[in-house]
Amino acid sequence: MPRHIDTLQTPCVLIDLDRAEANLKRAQDYADAHGVRLRPHIKTHKLPLFAKRQLELGAIGITCQKLGEAEVMADAGIEDIFLPYNLVAPEKLARLKDLAKRVTLAVTADSAYVVDGYAETFADSAGAPLEVLVECDTGAGRCGVQTPDDAVVLAKHIASKPGLVFDGLMTYPPAGGTADVRAWLQEASDKLTAAGLPPKTISTGGTPDIWRAHETPIATEYRPGTYIYFDRSLVARDVCTVDDCALHVLVTVVSRPTADRAIIDAGSKALTSDLLGLNGYGQVVGYPDAVIYGMSEEHGNIDFSASAKKPEIGERLLILPNHACPVSNLYDHVHLVSGDHVVETVAVAARGRVD
């Protein structure tokens, strides 16, 4: 008999396998219908089994944000990895070179400094050059060259290096910025083509605008991450419903110090302190009016004053986190469940791969 979730010790992470599978299929079906190629970001689940499932369903490869994550996925047999990160320092570049021998690999750069590091590392790899994309800041205000003209300059720099090949453009788009992103990428693509360096790959992504991916037809790849689990922040953005959300934290009420206050055994060490602009540190399933107003490391403070029904000490609650991805990073293991039963408990293999 599979184990019932009532026997699990809290706090713990439950992944609803049926919902996760439905989310993966729905996104892949959408992508297939619109000719969008998915390259899912594994940061959300950090699990080789889901990376493999994403590939089985039709993803063209995966995306990892850190070298350590990519190494875990390569160890698990994943063969095509995009690492959209500026990698610097000799020790990391040596790891990158090792990884490039094992998998089909592409990276990004947004400066000549980063390109030069790749070029030096792969100087003797002209037969198997490293694919480098130019990271573009299309409005998110993080990394990336600032203008399409800067993208052309950097693309030429990449193309001038024997061990490197210019592969195209990559951006982490601002949520809701589809039109601006499209215009930016179009201009850069046109200028690159005019310069004799037409981009082979144009990579964009993000779950917030996943259902609008087809509105950026110039992109050749889309990198959603959170869509496998979704979360409260994406419910708030109308990207999904609460019934689509596949990751919850199972917690226990350990104290009811006042008529309105409940304390759960899950704090920032179990749910993170990510607010993402939302009210409260997560949503209590079945108690829509409850507010998780405070977090310390090991306690969550919930205000049930607006709830007619209030939980008893010992009652278990499901919490929908604001942000699923960093929650995965806190746990050594997660429970894969179907209904109320545990199908499998798996190690979060790429957890804590900070570098």
Added chain:
Amino acid sequence: MPRHIDTLQTPCVLIDLDRAEANLKRAQDYADAHGVRLRPHIKTHKLPLFAKRQLELGAIGITCQKLGEAEVMADAGIEDIFLPYNLVAPEKLARLKDLAKRVTLAVTADSAYVVDGYAETFADSAGAPLEVLVECDTGAGRCGVQTPDDAVVLAKHIASKPGLVFDGLMTYPPAGGTADVRAWLQEASDKLTAAGLPPKTISTGGTPDIWRAHETPIATEYRPGTYIYFDRSLVARDVCTVDDCALHVLVTVVSRPTADRAIIDAGSKALTSDLLGLNGYGQVVGYPDAVIYGMSEEHGNIDFSASAKKPEIGERLLILPNHACPVSNLYDHVHLVSGDHVVETVAVAARGRVD
């Protein structure tokens, strides 16, 4: 030759052994001078080696917030553990009973429900009863009975159970609330004594008011945690100076997309998103005017507009986190350093012990 920190891959945690030792000694010297007994909270370091050092210097035992942390410390040979947490559910109570066979153990309760769980579990342990303290809400608004009279009622309930012994009172005090805490505990103690249940132990604590511990002479134990490393939040409270801070995250500038913006390879997965009311997600050492204004999982966004000097791509920076404790929880390993050299790299043994 010990390894130079310049060879470490980033992001990573550096613990300055000399500062940590000085912090531990200073607190123990203060405690000794005032007759305060320290029972340090290991949540900050999560390392058996520092728990043992705290005991060597004179601590009377340690404090763990979760059963899993206590189990790690017991495995490492620690023999006296206080677990000030309401433990519920049969699986956890069974673990608690196992732990009680291995170490001198005390727990807390703030409700009859929790006491009854302990009582049932330890019903056959009258020869070696479980010590239970009543958790008191003296103003922090988390767990705890609400009034001294409630403390007496619960103490009587504990004392009525064959497998349990009422040991005293425990509170997690509000920062800066020393006078109110003292009055609350005094009233409860007087009422307990009048009821024939004088508290043997009165436990309070917290690093924010560590240098005022002697102002609560009624307390028999003090449970500071963060004082081993300190952090930016405690600098802001004038509990320590920046030169006392022993935990830093070593990061690398991976992008300088604009004249004022720098992106580091450390985001919320490396520094947490804890703000604790501060401006920015940490302090850049050597750049007092820089503001870490944004965090995504793998990137930190820093505004250097107010800094005359700005770092180059590839430059390494030390970040003083807002809150040291949850940072320890993110890393599988930390580097213990002396000056610029790594003395030892150790596994964070009690990391991720969520339950």
